[in-house]
Amino acid sequence: MINIWEVKETNKMIEQENLDVRTITLGISLLDCIDSDLEQLNKNIYNKITRVAAKLVETGTEIERDYCIPVVNKRISVTPAALIGQAACRTPEDFVTIAKTLDRAAKTVGVNFIGGYSALVSKGMTKGDENLIRSIPKALSVTERVCSSVNVGSTKTGIDMDAVKLMGEIVLQTAEYTKENDSLGCAKLVIFCNAPDDNPFMAGAFHGVTEADAIINVGVSGPGVVKKSLEQVRGENFEVLCETIKKTAFKITRVGQLVAQEASRRMGIPFGIIDLSLAPTPAVGDSVAEILEEIGLEYAGAPGTTAALALLNDQVKKGGIMASSYVGGLSGAFIPVSEDQGMIDAVEAGALTLEKLEAMTCVCSVGLDMIAVPGDLPPSTISGIIADEMAIGMINQKTTAVRLIPVIGKGIGETVEFGGLLGHAPVMPVNKYGCEAFISRGGRIPAPIHSFKN
CATH class of the missing domain: 3.20.70.20 (Anaerobic Ribonucleotide-triphosphate Reductase Large Chain)
Known part of the structure; x- marks a missing residue:
């Protein structure tokens, strides 16, 4: 049972740390x-x-x-x-x-x-x-x-x-x-x-055929809250770091639980899941990259980034699961480039490349997200990037995704302005070597051996 005291406890998070129900x-x-x-x-x-x-x-x-x-x-x-x-x-x-x-x-x-x-x-x-x-x-x-x-x-x-x-x-x-x-x-x-049936976040949301006739799903986000909490334990060991992230994720998820239950009650529609995803915005202080920097990296993309992101993602899930019986969707940490000012800064500093982002997707919530690339890429190169990301999801039994934006008429280093929550992004370089013969083979890549669990 959630009470108003828990809501009041989050006032500071809302007013000062960019906590919101996304x-x-x-x-x-x-x-x-x-x-x-x-x-x-x-x-x-x-x-x-x-x-x-x-x-x-x-x-x-x-x-x-x-x-x-x-x-x-x-x-x-x-x-x-x-x-x-x-x-x-x-x-x-x-x-x-x-x-x-x-x-x-x-x-x-x-x-x-x-x-x-x-x-x-x-x-x-x-x-x-x-x-x-x-x-x-x-x-x-x-x-x-x-x-x-x-x-x-x-x-x-x-x-x-x-x-x-x-x-x-x-x-x-x-x-x-x-x-x-x-x-x-x-x-x-x-x-x-591995798209989930109950993801509330766009652009990937759809209502799966296993779902009820109508359902309320809520996505909560609070990168700024997590970063602020970690500032209080700067220099502490990993045990303290993990406990801090878990406790913060718990509080954030409770806010989402309240909103979901209220929306369900008022509309007379069943509550489905809470998706606790640290989804950033272009606003300063609302960045997953800044959390990684607070953990101890000079920039997102530096050596240690994948380990830090794995730690963050896992502790967010653990804290969220304690706060709600119905955590679902994607739940973890998003790493969209255009929507995260810290990620943009890392790209512009040369610390973060497409290849490093791909490595990070092995342990994050989704995948290659909101990445601007040159508009003159051949379609087989786009397909090759998609295939790589799908393979990561298939082998690791997790959701992965690709949201690439080949910007027609723009090249490497130029900036694209999307506006609003979509932000802006530098056009990133892509490996110049081709994969057309691979993509053109046709057919299916078989399921991995560990898929046979019946």
Whole structure:
């Protein structure tokens, strides 16, 4: 049972250390919207979203007011559109109409983003899956709030390399479609391995088919709170360091638990999970990189970075699990470049490279996130980067993801301005050697030996 005393204890975290509830995400199943008539399908989708989510933004605003806890985003995730649209959509253009419907519904209820323009193709693609994937560049260019994800691998099934090859092309096409906005469409597109069904964070959120008809998932974030706590134990040994992170994560998660329970009660929708992810923002003092520096690194990317990040990620999870029975989603530490001022500083100082970021993804919550790269890369190079990250997830039985932004017309060292929570990023160099013959082989990379656990 959470009481107001616990909330008051966090006032300092909220007022001085950038603690916030990053998102209340309402997951909505669209399985009962399926229809073979495209017009009726879109009507069903719009009606269900606007009905179920009618009070989402109002509820989030009321909780902010009543508990003085910032709720930054109110979002929706839906059943992967490739599953919902297969009976009615014969072409990529048909799927684009679904994207427009999702966007219109999101605007009607007032949410920041809607996720679930997605396909799950870790073992193979149906014609409907392929049509949705091929529609992504246009869909993201003609909508404002729609986010897209494609799961191309898992520990249990291996990696669908045909999908990986296609996604390299799709990422570049999305960049081209939105080149007037510094290829911003790519910021709303994530490629996953082992994607969770209950992730509340964009751009990768979708409502899994194992979920209830509607569910409330909450994402809490507090890098600034963790950094401030670690300042108090500077120079202490690892035992003290770990205990401090765990205790801080516990307090942060309790705030999320309160918000989730209140949102669930007020909307009459079951509570799903708390995602305790240290998700940074461009604001000074709200940085995962600065936590790593407080642990003892000169810059993120210095020797010892992967070990420090592993320690941080593990202690965050341990503290969060003690605070809530339903910790899920991704939960840990995000390392997006454009959204973390400390990461940007490390790149500009030459301390952090794409290769080091890849090594860090072995132990962080997600993967290569919000990284700007030159817009003239061949699609096979993008696919190769995706394949590497999927392999890390598959072998390590964890979620990994890629959100690369090939910026059309910009080269290494130039800066891209995305604005808002997306921040800005320096265009990073990519290994100049090719992998086209590898990517073009086709077929699947088999599941690893340790996947056979039945």
